[in-house]
Amino acid sequence: MTHPFPDFTAPAGPARIGIGGPVGSGKTALIERLIPALTGRGISLAVITNDLVTDEDAERVRRSGLIDPARVRAVEAGACPHTVIREDPTLNLAAAEDLDAAFPGLDLILLESGGDNLASTFSLDLVDWWMFVIDVGQGDDIPRKRGPGIMQSDLLVINKLDLAPYVHVDAAAILREARAIRAARPVLGCCCRPYGRDGADGTDGIDAIVDLIDREVLFTRAARQDAG
Ligand SMILES: Nc1nc2c(ncn2[C@@H]2O[C@H](COP(=O)(O)OP(=O)(O)OP(=O)(O)O)[C@@H](O)[C@H]2O)c(=O)[nH]1
Numbered sequence: 001m002t003h004p005f006p007d008f009t010a011p012a013g014p015a016r017i018g019i020g021g022p023v024g025s026g027k028t029a030l031i032e033r034l035i036p037a038l039t040g041r042g043i044s045l046a047v048i049t050n051d052l053v054t055d056e057d058a059e060r061v062r063r064s065g066l067i068d069p070a071r072v073r074a075v076e077a078g079a080c081p082h083t084v085i086r087e088d089p090t091l092n093l094a095a096a097e098d099l100d101a102a103f104p105g106l107d108l109i110l111l112e113s114g115g116d117n118l119a120s121t122f123s124l125d126l127v128d129w130w131m132f133v134i135d136v137g138q139g140d141d142i143p144r145k146r147g148p149g150i151m152q153s154d155l156l157v158i159n160k161l162d163l164a165p166y167v168h169v170d171a172a173a174i175l176r177e178a179r180a181i182r183a184a185r186p187v188l189g190c191c192c193r194p195y196g197r198d199g200a201d202g203t204d205g206i207d208a209i210v211d212l213i214d215r216e217v218l219f220t221r222a223a224r225q226d227a228g
């Protein structure tokens, strides 16, 4: 993300990355893949999930065995999932501050939004950088619909490329079209499940997402903090 103020200095504390996208596109599945990939690179991690009226996703991540369950917090978003990530992110900011206080040296918090439509975006008071996850099962015309999530996110992830042949979507074409629509902003294809399909069939895979996070968020933020 290019910050609008060149002399901006990143605040101390962990970086925060938002993960938004329509219901069922694979946001939690992506988190389950990112946790081992990021912690394997020595990054100290925590997770906040937003569900409408339950803590279902937080419980799933806690039970996954991938991360210390104490590092996972749930925010109940209520009826309107984008309100708590955009208009009034107080609950998510409080959860992030709690995690920062509980785990000194925390590098990064992943925040999953409640499943929404193509219109959700994150407040930059809440996150440093955010990605939007769609999947091929929603149709190959989704990038063309140009919702704010597709146009404004720092990274567009097109998930479930393994399903493309079954839903009659040309995976290469949807990636090409999304890249053309987003111009210079990155688009990466992946398969959060089944495991082992990363990088197969032209997908960019989880490692490409982690490389981008490393470069665009963690490295850039550390450089800003050093400069400050
Ligand atoms: N075939 C396939 N299935 C996937 C993939 N990623 C996720 N799924 C499945 O898609 C379904 C939804 O995944 P979730 O990770 O729960 O999606 P989500 O975006 O977190 O859903 P909400 O939080 O309810 O909005 C689950 O049944 C996953 O197993 C993928 O790459 N390929």
Ligand SMILES: [Mg+2]
Residues within 6 Å of the ligand: 027, 028, 029, 057, 112
């Ligand atoms: Mg989820």
